[in-house]
Amino acid sequence: METGAAVALDVDGLAKTYTGHGRSVEAVRDLTFRIGKGELVCIVGPSGAGKTTLLRCIAGLLDGSGGRITLDGTAVTGPPPGMAVVFQEYGRSLFPWLTVRRNVELPLREKGLGRAERTAKVDAALAAVGLLENADAHPWQLSGGMQQRVAIARAVAYEPSVLLMDEPFAAVDAQTRADLEDLVRKLWQQLGVTVLFVTHDIDESVYLGQRVLVLSNRPTVILEDVRIDLPDERDQLQTRSSQQFADLRTRVYELVQLAKKGHRPS
Numbered sequence: 665m666e667t668g669a670a671v672a673l674d675v676d677g678l679a680k681t682y683t684g685h686g687r688s689v690e691a692v693r694d695l696t697f698r699i700g701k702g703e704l705v706c707i708v709g710p711s712g713a714g715k716t717t718l719l720r721c722i723a724g725l726l727d728g729s730g731g732r733i734t735l736d737g738t739a740v741t742g743p744p745p746g747m748a749v750v751f752q753e754y755g756r757s758l759f760p761w762l763t764v765r766r767n768v769e770l771p772l773r774e775k776g777l778g779r780a781e782r783t784a785k786v787d788a789a790l791a792a793v794g795l796l797e798n799a800d801a802h803p804w805q806l807s808g809g810m811q812q813r814v815a816i817a818r819a820v821a822y823e824p825s826v827l828l829m830d831e832p833f834a835a836v837d838a839q840t841r842a843d844l845e846d847l848v849r850k851l852w853q854q855l856g857v858t859v860l861f862v863t864h865d866i867d868e869s870v871y872l873g874q875r876v877l878v879l880s881n882r883p884t885v886i887l888e889d890v891r892i893d894l895p896d897e898r899d900q901l902q903t904r905s906s907q908q909f910a911d912l913r914t915r916v917y918e919l920v921q922l923a924k925k926g927h928r929p930s
C-alpha cells in the first residue's frame with residue numbers, strides 16, 4: 665500500500681492450526697499484510713494454501729491460533745460491523761423465500777435503518793447492479809449471474825468499509841464473469857470501498873487488482889506482494905491484450921508455480 669495511506673485492514677502474524685480427531689493441520693503460519701483504505705487487493709495461491717481460512721479469520725467467523733487482525737483500528741474478535749462478504753455460493757447465500765428487494769434489505773433492517781432510508785439504499789444498490797426491474801422477483805427466478813449481482817447489491821447497500829469476496833465468480837460462465845469483474849471495478853471506483861478479492865484465476869487477479877498477494881503453499885506466508893500498475897481505466901479487450909498485462913500475468917503465474925513447488929520467501 666502507499667506510504668502514508670490510512671490502513672483499513674491490518675493482518676499481523678496471523679497463524680491458524682486446525683486441531684481435532686487426534687491430528688493437527690498447520691494451515692496458516694505467519695501472514696502479515698496491510699490494506700489501505702479504498703484499495704482493491706487480490707489474493708491468489710495454490711489450492712489448499714489457506715485462502716478461505718484467511719478470509720474466515722478476517723470475517724471474524726474463525727479464531728486464529730496466533731497473530732492479530734485489525735479493521736479500522738479495532739481488533740476483529742467476531743463478525744465486524746463494517747464488513748460485508750460475498751461468497752462463491754450465491755445459491756446458498758440468498759434466501760429463496762424472500763424477494764430480491766427483501767434480500768438486499770435484510771442487513772439494513774439489522775442495522776436499524778428506517779423504512780425510507782432502507783428503500784432508497786436498496787433502490788440505489790439494485791440500480792447500480794442493473795437489477796432494479798427485478799426487485800420483486802425471487803432469487804430462483806434469476807440466472808446465476810443475476811443472483812450473484814443480488815449478493816453484490818446486498819453487500820454494497822450495507823455500505824461496508826471492507827468488502828471481502830471469496831471466489832465470487834467461480835460458478836458463473838465466462839461472459840458473465842467478465843461483466844461481473846467490470847461491475848466490481850465500477851462499484852469500487854464509485855463507492856471508494858476497500859476490497860479484498862480471493863480468486864483462483866490469475867488473469868482475473870491482475871485485471872481487477874491494484875495489488876496481488878501471492879500466497880505460498882501450506883503453512884502459508886506471503887510469497888510476494890505484486891503491484892499492478894495498470895491504468896485505472898481497465899477494459900476487458902484492450903487491457904487484457906496489452907504487453908503490460910501479459911508481463912504481470914506471467915509474473916504472477918510464475919510465482920504461483922513456484923509456490924506450488926514449495927518455494928518460500930527467504
Ligand SMILES: Nc1ncnc2c1ncn2[C@@H]1O[C@H](COP(=O)(O)OP(=O)(O)OP(=O)(O)O)[C@@H](O)[C@H]1O
Binds near residue numbers: 683689710715718
Ligand atoms: N476445518 C478444518 N479442519 C482441518 N483442516 C482444515 C479445515 N479447514 C481447512 N483445513 C485445511 O487447511 C488448509 C487450508 O484450507 P483452505 O480451505 O483455507 O485453503 P484454500 O486456499 O481456500 O483452498 P482452495 O483454493 O482449494 O479453496 C488445507 O490443507 C485444508 O485441508
